[in-house]
Each structure stands twice: as structure tokens, then as C-alpha cells.
Amino acid sequence: MRHFLTLKDYTKEEILEILELGVEIKKEVKAKNFVPRLANQTLAMIFEKSSTRTRVSFEVGMYQLGGHALFLSNRDIHLGRGEPVKDTARVISSMCDMVMIRTYEQSKLEEFSRYSKVPVINGLSDSYHPVQLLADYMTMMECGKDKNPIVAYVGDGNNMTHSWLMLASKLGFELRVATPKGYECDPAIIADAMEFAKQSGAKISISNDPKEAVKGATVVTTDTWISMGQEEEKAQRLRAFEGYIVDEALMALAEKGAIFLHCLPAYRGVEVSESVLEGEQSLIFEEAENRLHAQKGLMVWLDKHR
Ligand code: CP
Ligand code: NVA
DSSP: OOOBSOGGGOOHHHHHHHHHHHHHHHHHHHTTOOOOTTTTOEEEEEESSOOSHHHHHHHHHHHHTTOEEEEEETTTSGGGGTOOHHHHHHHHHHHOSEEEEEOSOHHHHHHHHHHOSSOEEESOOSSOOHHHHHHHHHHHHHTTTTSSOEEEEESOOSHHHHHHHHHHHHHTOEEEEEOOTTOOOOHHHHHHHHHHHHHHOOEEEEESOHHHHHTTOSEEEEOOSSOTTOGGGHHHHHHHTTTOOBOHHHHTTSOTTOEEEEOSOOOBTTTBOHHHHTSTTBOHHHHHHHHHHHHHHHHHHHHHTO
């Protein structure tokens, strides 16, 4: 049985297999052909943080696959008032077929998965957001930007950046990360990515220079400067990230046909300008929709590997 807690645990072949399944299921659903690949199965969705896309895409995805999803916020279940993770894991996994968790610490996901009898999916933690990267790469595949991509990530060294590091180093493409001083990625995750890059041939560069990162890039991406749980740092972060906005001037340094991606929610005029977000190069809503399709590929893949 496999869990999906980070792309670190997955090979290039496995990542591409999941995506191919997602593409196949997307085609079927667009043709109104709903194949009940997960008939009678239940996905438990535990949310300790807010969500629009993750909740809707997993719930609708499970329904379209012939199954059912349960939304469990930490206000509703005893996990939120101190019932141990290991007890919650054993109870929920004795009744459900798969579990998706959005939480703070990656270690909580790891602990849950150790006690779970069914596959556990990371629906975002402070360290990683791997399901988002499946959708991001699917969006790149759909417009041919998966061919020798040069991806520039400009902004906070957060869960999204860490996941980009894993994806690039596993698949073997060029990734340039530009973060402000003091907001760099976790050095241990950078070290892991550099190790994987040696095998895959990925070219990874880390800097504090957004312009250098974006020059000639084929994909430009960013994320909020204030992730969930960092609300109190807002003022200090807004100051530290000055000059990191992805606006038209920065986009102009990228390759002519470059695309812009953002996992959303986006803050206009903060990490990205309204004109870039709403402009022709932006594929943010295709990217958001692909959460639905890519995650169905993932759930079907996990079901096959149990
Ligand atoms: N991108 C993403 O995970 O969005 P939500 O927080 O709305 O789920
Ligand atoms: N980095 C953001 C991503 C939201 C989808 C956060 O963790 O809040």
C-alpha cells in the first residue's frame, strides 16, 4: 500500500503514470463518460486549515468516480480537541477506503499514515503541497510546456516551493527559485532535491534575484507571501517581499510564450499584479480545474497499488 505525502517518495515513472491516468479520466469525464473506478468507496477528508479547491476537487472527484467523500473539519471531530492521531487514524481507516489530510506539521501526516490501514494523501501541510503540483504539471503538459521547461518560482520558500523542488528534481527539468533573504526554502529539502537532481539531470538554482530567475523562463509561478498560519507575520512579510511581485515588467523577461501559474488563492497587487493574473499568459483557472482531474488519477492509482 502506498501513501502520497510528498513527491519525494515517488519516482518519475510513477508521477507520470498518475498524470496519464488523470488525463485519461479527464477525457472520459469531458465526454460525459463517468467510469465508476472507485464505486462504493469512501474518502475521509480531514481539514485543519481552510480550503476551496482541495475540498471541492476531492469531493467532486470521488463522486465522479462512483464513491463518496466525507468532510471532517477539526471543529467537528475529536482530533481537534486532542484525541490522539494514532487513534483517529485507526478508527477512520477501519471505516473509510482512503484519507486526505490538510494540516500543519508533515509529521502529523506521517504519524497518521503509520497507523492507517488505507492510503493517506497530503492535501497540504506546512512542508509540501504535492497534489497541487500534479495539477500544475498536468497544465504544463496540456500546453506543451512540459518539453524542456525552465520554471521560475518567485516568492516565499514555502510548501509550494518545496513541492516544485521535488517535482523538478524527480522529473529532471530546470527550476530557478528566487526568494527574499530570510524566506528561503528548508535547507534539508534543497539538499534532497540536489541529490535527486544528480540522478535525473535536473538543473536547480536558488537565488535572491527574481529577474535572473525569470530571464528566459518558459513557466513563471508564485504563491501567496502569507501562507495559512502566518497571518501574524503579514506586515513584516509585506516589507521583506518588496520587489518580488510578478508583474508585467517581470513577465517581460520570460520567454515570449511563457505561461503563468499560481495555485490560488491569489492576492492581487501583492505577489502578482492584476494584469498578469488576468492576462493571456495566465492559466490559473485551467490549473485549478486540473486539481479535479489529476487527483482522480492519484486516487485510482493508489487504489490499484494497495
Ligand atoms: N490551491 C489550493 O490548495 O487551494 P485551496 O486552499 O482552496 O484548497
Ligand atoms: N502556501 C499556501 C498555499 C495555499 C494553497 C498556504 O500554505 O497557505
